[in-house]
Each structure stands twice: as C-alpha cells, then as structure tokens.
Amino acid sequence: MGDWQEGSWTWHLIWRRALYDWEIEDISNLKGHIEQKKPSRDLEDGVVWRHTGNLSYPVKSITATLCEQSTPTLPKAISYVVWQKFIPPRAQLYVWLANLEKLNTGDFLVEKGIIEAQRALCPLCNLQTESNSHVLFSCTISWRVWMNMLEWWGISGALQNQCRRFCLEWLGLVKNRKYRKLWGLIQGCVIWSLWYQRNKIKFENGDPNANNFIYSLKIRIGIWAKEMMGFPGWSSDDVTYNINSLLFLM
Known part of the structure; x- marks a missing residue:
C-alpha cells in the first residue's frame, strides 16, 4: 500500500x-x-468517531447519525396529520409516502429507467403522465372524488395539488377541532383508496368508473370510522349514510 x-x-x-x-x-x-x-x-494508530471526537465507540451516537441520514423526515405539522391514531396503519403508510413524494408513480419509474415514458400515463385518466400530485389530486378523476367528499359535507373550496399543503389545508376546512378526527380519517381513506384503485386498474384490470369508486369509497369510510372510532349502536351503513350526523356525536 x-x-x-x-x-x-x-x-x-x-x-x-x-x-x-x-x-x-x-x-x-x-x-x-x-x-x-x-x-x-x-503517533500511534487509533480510532476516533468523527461525529463526537470520542475515542470510545458511541453506539447511541452512531445509531442516531445513521437514522438521521437514512430516514426521510416531515415537518412536525405534517407528521401530526399523517400519524393520527384514527387513521389505519395501512393508510398512514401511504399518506406518509405521498407527503414525501415517494410513491412509485410513472414519472418516478421513468426517471429511474424502470419503465418507458409511454407506459407512465396515469391509470385513472390515461391522459397525462402520472406523478404523485397528479394521481392523488389534479387528475380529473381524483379531483372529482375530492370535490364529491366536500359536497358530501356541504363544504366548498379550492384545494392544493401538492400533498403537504393539501393535508394542512384540508384540516383547515373544518373549523371546529372536535370534528377533525373524522375529517382526518376521511382524508387518509381517500388518499389510500385512490392509490389502491390506481393499482387495481394498472395491475388487475380494475373498474375505472368514477361513480362506482365514489360509492365504494363512502362505504369504506363508514367501515373505517366504525372500526377506528367506535360509535356504539351504529352499523357501518349507519355511519356511511349519516356521516354529517356524526358531527354531533363527537
């Protein structure tokens, strides 16, 4: 040497x-x-952990450093939205990935050289290149779903198409804090369901019909609300078809 x-x-x-x-x-x-x-x-040979200057090997320090370097982080306000306990873990994961812009969308796979550009169209609308923001928010199908959710609650407004800003503004649409548990659950359910539907269409020839999707989405919201939030004496159908009445029970 x-x-x-x-x-x-x-x-x-x-x-x-x-x-x-x-x-x-x-x-x-x-x-x-x-x-x-x-x-x-x-000088004699020796080992020094450069992050602390100590001669000893600090396990806690190296663990913290490696985690800091390898684990993506979100601002505290966004983390609060993502990791709400009333959102099922399977939905939390995809809301987290969406906020990190880490979903395996068409544009991401093209950039990595995994697929060709002509295979990167959005499976929901089949019109534009699929991106994180497009498939979840600005796609004509996704936008229609979100607008239907707002109409379901009697709310009108314009929404962001970037996930972090969207998640913060979504909670702001409901002024009363006691309603936010269910409102946050709906947000998580819609994001998870859009990605689930995208995969069904892309890989299993799923039904692209928006009306059928919205109907099944409302049923799913009712089931999730029943499972995660209780409502004794209510069935999941009761939760689904009387969603606005739940505001007075929380």
Whole structure:
C-alpha cells in the first residue's frame, strides 16, 4: 500500500487486474483523496468517531447519525396529520409516502429507467403522465372524488395539488377541532383508496368508473370510522349514510 521514502510516506496502489478506461478517473480521484491522509511515525494508530471526537465507540451516537441520514423526515405539522391514531396503519403508510413524494408513480419509474415514458400515463385518466400530485389530486378523476367528499359535507373550496399543503389545508376546512378526527380519517381513506384503485386498474384490470369508486369509497369510510372510532349502536351503513350526523356525536 505504501512505504517511507526519505522520511515521507508514499502511497503505492497495486491492482489485481488491469483497469478499465472508465475506472481511470475514479482511481485519480482516490489518489487525490488519500494523498491528504498520510501516517505519522510519531503517533500511534487509533480510532476516533468523527461525529463526537470520542475515542470510545458511541453506539447511541452512531445509531442516531445513521437514522438521521437514512430516514426521510416531515415537518412536525405534517407528521401530526399523517400519524393520527384514527387513521389505519395501512393508510398512514401511504399518506406518509405521498407527503414525501415517494410513491412509485410513472414519472418516478421513468426517471429511474424502470419503465418507458409511454407506459407512465396515469391509470385513472390515461391522459397525462402520472406523478404523485397528479394521481392523488389534479387528475380529473381524483379531483372529482375530492370535490364529491366536500359536497358530501356541504363544504366548498379550492384545494392544493401538492400533498403537504393539501393535508394542512384540508384540516383547515373544518373549523371546529372536535370534528377533525373524522375529517382526518376521511382524508387518509381517500388518499389510500385512490392509490389502491390506481393499482387495481394498472395491475388487475380494475373498474375505472368514477361513480362506482365514489360509492365504494363512502362505504369504506363508514367501515373505517366504525372500526377506528367506535360509535356504539351504529352499523357501518349507519355511519356511511349519516356521516354529517356524526358531527354531533363527537
């Protein structure tokens, strides 16, 4: 690897095979890097964890550093929306991924070279390239679903098509804080259901009919509300068809 010559350390890198042309630049970069790191005859070898400067190996510190580097994080206000306990875990996961812009949408798969551009159309509308924001919010089908949810509650308004801003504004549409549990559950259910429907259409020849989807979505909201929030004496059908009445029970 190297030796001392006239009191100075010199690196000698020996390779077990001939280098390819495309590796020459990498070797040059490596040499430039290691030339800055040379051993000293006056110092003993030792290990120092550079994030703390300690000679000991701090397990807690390295765990925290690795998690910080590898785990995507969201602002606190968004995390509160995503991880509400009244949203089923399977929905929380996809709301989290949507807020991180990490869903495996068509544009993402094209960028990674996994599929060709012509296969990246939105399965819901089959008109535009699928992106995180498009499939969940600005697609004609998705937009119709969200508008129907607002109409169901007697609310009108314009909504954002970027997931983080959308999630914050969605909660703001309901002024009374005691209604937000159910309102947050509806948001999580719609996002999960849109992605589930997208996958059904794309991979299982699912039904693209928006009316049928909205009908089944309302049934699902009723079932989730019954499972996650209780409502003794109510069936899931009661919850679904009397959704506005639930405001007075919370």
